[in-house]
Amino acid sequence: MKLLLVEDDQALATALGQALRDAEWVVEHAASGQEADFLLNTESYDAVILDLGLPDGDGTRWLSEWREAAIDLPVLILTARERWADKAAGFSAGADDYVTKPFETAEVLFRLRALVRRSHGHAHPVLRVGELAYDTHTHHVTLAGRPIALTAQECRLLGYLMHAAPRVVSRSELAEHVYDRDHEPDSNVIDVQVSRLRRKLGATRIATLRGQGYRLVEGEAP
Template identity: 75%
Template sequence: MKILLVEDDIALSDALAASLKQAGVLVEQSFDGRSADYLIDTETYDAVVLDLGLPDGDGTRWLGEWRERGIELPVLVLTARDRWSDKAAGFSAGADDYVTKPFETGEILFRLRALVRRSHGHAHPVLRLGELSLDTHTGSLTLTGRPIALSAQEQRLISYLLHAAPRIVSRSELSEHVYDRDQAPDSNVIDVQISRLRRKLGHGCIETVRGQGYRLTEGD
């Protein structure tokens, strides 16, 4: 999961970003609406965490503009405002969820995972394909009930493929959603990591579709 965190309180933003990264989330930070607007137009994210009290305009204004442009990214509003009228304004502008400060980082993480999961059409927190099962709350992967040990990068790869299944996922899409933009991999790196996953899951589990990308299947 790759998110954009839009929060002008630098200390709060850094602390939340560090906690989310420790949980395996890729986080890019923005401290005002204008830079967030640029990043949303030029980069790819799975969700946005948006503060309402930004220095260059209320967050609802930026959110409303994104929705008018057809940007359908899940947006979690994060703010100190707890009046119903403020919440209503956020939802009316296009927010998908709302958390007031102070908050627990764990709550942000659970809500983000739920938003991303539902954006892919999954209601249940455990994703299953054949004998493969991923608990999106804990990040644990099992195959026929047996836990599979994964590196952080492998976990992000299989998680994205499972969320997208049975759709084919291109190399560029994997690169945009699974890797940090400052450490974008070349094709060989993706091939190596897909190969490692195949050894752990069985070679029939991840199909290479020539000229298109990869697709997760139920295996042999």
């Protein structure tokens, strides 16, 4: 999953960004509302963490503009402002959740995962497609109750397909949401990783729709 972190405190952005990457997120950072606005209009993300005290305008103003522009991805406000009036302003601007500083990183991760799951129509933290299960908190994958060992990149790829199932996901969408913008995959990298997943999960479990992309199906266990 790909996240935009909008935070002008560089030390905080670096520490939080690394914690998110360790939790299998692809993270991009914007230090101002204007930079975030450019990225949101040119890149694709699954969620946003937004500080309110930005150097070029209040975060609620930027959030209101994004919502008016139909940018409807989940937004978690992360700010030192803890008054009820500030929280009300954040939610009124279109925030989906609100966490005050100082914060526990684990709480931010739990809330982000819940926001993204629900944006894809999933309430339970364990996603299932047939006998295949993916725990969004631990990133553990099981097939018919048997644990499956995946690399970090394979886990990110499968996780995105699990969130999207049963929708068809194009190669370009996978490239945008699963890989870092500065390390975009070569033309055959996605094909290779899908092939590796098929060897571990069963050849019929990931269907290729020619000219469209990939889709998880309730295939037979290998």
